Amino acid sequence: MQRYTIPAIVLHWLTALLIVSAFALGVTMVDIPGLTPTKLKYYSWHKWLGVTVLGLACLRILWRLTHAAPAYPGNMPGWQQKAAHALHGLLYLLIFAIPLSGYFYSLAAGVPVVYLGVVPLPVFIDADPELKAVLKQVHYAFNMLLLSAIALHLLAALKHHFIDKDGVLKRMLP
Incomplete structure (x- = not known):
């Protein structure tokens, strides 16, 4: 079975780690009452993670445009290939849409984004x-959709590994 390239694997897992971190930080920061220094710090970190995810998403797209993904196993049904392709498309769309919706939400709130506190x-x-109220809901909805898409992505990968035993998951493991 053909594997993904090392850069594709690194970009995949680094993006996944940062998305999980940004999501966890987002859930934590909104539960902090009031406007505390800790809450402000968490908001800054959350934004920095979002900007980094957006940058990695751009790199992933550039890499993908010049390096094809490995073919699906020959015995994988066509509907599963189409579903996998659609889910990957949705995941890519959301890793762009979520940071952008958060960025514009922040701007609509009158809070500029300063990457790493410097740029x-x-x-x-x-x-x-x-617009702030609308973008807040959009950002939240996109995150809930991403959470669902990631769960489906993980379940499909585990199905391929433990039930189909077709090597699909191994293509992306380090």
């Missing part, structure tokens, strides 16, 4: 309380 990112929109 101010462009401010494309003015503060807008109505």
